[in-house]
Amino acid sequence: MDVIEVIVRGLLIKANHLLVCQNKGKDYYYLPGGHVKFFEKTEAALMREWQEELACACNIEKFLKHFEDRFVVDGKRYHEYTFLYQVNCDVLDLQRPFPQKEAHLNFYWIPLNKLSDLKLYPDNLFDYIRSYFL
Numbered sequence: 356m357d358v359i360e361v362i363v364r365g366l367l368i369k370a371n372h373l374l375v376c377q378n379k380g381k382d383y384y385y386l387p388g389g390h391v392k393f394f395e396k397t398e399a400a401l402m403r404e405w406q407e408e409l410a411c412a413c414n415i416e417k418f419l420k421h422f423e424d425r426f427v428v429d430g431k432r433y434h435e436y437t438f439l440y441q442v443n444c445d446v447l448d449l450q451r452p453f454p455q456k457e458a459h460l461n462f463y464w465i466p467l468n469k470l471s472d473l474k475l476y477p478d479n480l481f482d483y484i485r486s487y488f489l
Contacts, residue, residue: 360435363401364388364480365413365442368488370449372464375475376408379459383474386439387462397438409462410454411446419487424477437480 364386367374375384389404391397398415405413422437446454453462465473467488475481 357432357434360433361391361397362388362435362437363391363397363404364437364439365401365405365415366419366439366484367413367442367444367447368467369447369464371467372449373467373470373484373488374447375463375465375473377461377463379461383476384463384465385476386480391438398440401438401440401442405442405444408455408457408460409444409447410456411444413442413444416441416443420483422477422480422483424479435477437477439480439483 365374365388366386374387376387377384387405387408388401389408391400395403401415402413405411417440419439419441422439424433424435424437426433426435449464455462470481470485
């Protein structure tokens, strides 16, 4: 079965570090966020996902870009639309532990100059971050 997904992600940079998340047991990273529900605006979805994953509110500063990706995983074809927003969150900083609510996720602050050392998805989103913020 083919799948079309609408995803929203939040870009948070503090002290030259990028906030990323990782599913436990996986070897890749992505930005916090998630699926947009039917009839939900992307901004509302991002704020909901942030609350679900990190137990805190994010402030949306601005819309940055949308991305379109197509890929196959385990024989299943995906067509994904991702909306990227620049966000801020006063609760999160490099000195405090993450107040996460979902046990299957880990969150990390990655120095911007180390992004090339990691497997980051989707590729084109992180290519954009590297070109725009580095």
